[in-house]
Amino acid sequence: MPRFAANLTMMYTEHGFLDRFAAAAADGFRAVEYLFPYAFGKAELTQRLADNGLRQVLFNAPPGDFEAGERGIACLPGREDEFRRGFLELALPYAEALACPRIHLMAGLVPAGVDRAALRATYLENLAWAARQAASAGREVLIEPINTRDIPGFFLNRQDEAHAIVAEVGAPNLKVQMDLYHCQIVEGDLAMKLRRYLPGGNVGHIQIAGVPERHEPDLGEINHPYLFALLDELGYQGHIGCEYRPRAGTSEGLAWFAPYKDSQS
Template sequence: MLRFAANLSFLYQELPFLARIDAAKADGFEGVECLFPYDLPVAEFRDRVEDQGLRVALINAPPGDWAAGERGLASLEGREPEFRDSIERALAYASALGAERVHVMAGLLPAGADREAAIARYGRRLRWAAEQGAQAGVELTIEPINPFDMPDYLLKRQDEAHAIVERIGAPNLKVQLDLYHCERVEGDAVAQVRRWLPTGRVGHFQIAGVPDRQEPDQGALDWRGALAAIDEISTATGWEGWVGCEYRPRRGSVERGTSHGLAWLRALASKN
């Protein structure tokens, strides 16, 4: 059976952060995830999640200077000390929080930069990060991101990410397959699920509608087909990951709230 995690950085923005955890529980989510929780005391986050009987599926490692446009440090030349600090900080927070995995953002490729050199740096740093994650008992993920939302991001395609993970060969380093990004870059997300999930290299899924990144039940994404494929393959292989709901609610106003856009999730729950 599929397990869904509410992304607290995207959903329930009509509520204070900790109250979003309560709302996620009330709406039937089994887990939560978020981007960068580091301004929130970890004990407050952990206690609220535990009080609601939820799990933390994923957090992101610090990405560098987000306000200045940085989108990860893992491939950036000359930034190894900051990258290592970001991983150590993320793993300490994840361990204290009980988060199952940490997403490590690759970073942007500067104009004119040598992509192969950036990929090589990325691989070396991921190998080190995976070793640290293994010691902490935390899984790490890398995620291809579409160039419409994030121009110049180093990693765009599933085959690129899987090649890196396969080459490194660390059991706790996986690919984060975001159906929204995948559909926008490669199309036919159902086929991508069927191609990549059986490899054992997918650690986490995320979902949103295409192209507007709203609820999955609007737009071009075959969300029913994709979720059915994940469910089918999970049943056959024993995969026990999460589907993170990382989208911008079309009805996310204070007056109506995120919950009003969850008819698609309630319909799935009613069939199980």
């Protein structure tokens, strides 16, 4: 049976952030993810996880100036030192404190007038460097193709591009974060892509949301129960991140989760 992680950035927003841990645990989740931990102390977050019997499975490295619209800096020439400081001084220490096994490295937006080949070269160099640092700390680093409707201009959009980059870097702890919501919008053919990419071992995390509105996974054009069964068939052992915006109250929208609740760990 699939194991799910509540995304506390998008879910339980009817509560203050630190109260979302208890709310998720009360609804039966045993794992959480969110965008960024850096606004809170490591000890505070560690205590919230421990108090509620939760496992942290994912967060993002510092993305540049998120409030100003930046969505990562890993591919941006001239920002290498900032990327590396953020990874060493923030992302890895938080991952260690929270016992979080994986960190997502957001690629960033394509700047006007910058050659795409230069962006790709910077991206690969930063990924190779981050993978080496993460390996020394026993962590994985992830890259995620994101659709250009939600984030126009994002550098990485397709599964084949992401897997080609992982293969080129060649680091065993660099993997793809496969968000089925983004994949459906850009490419579709989700079942066949899961069958293609999961057996290779290069998918490090999966996320879901209903398409097209990004609500619960019981609404829209994706047959999520079919895909959950397929993930079991393919032997996927990781968590599935629930990165969706509830239509109304979070707890009230969890009917889709009920068949899986008792098998969470």
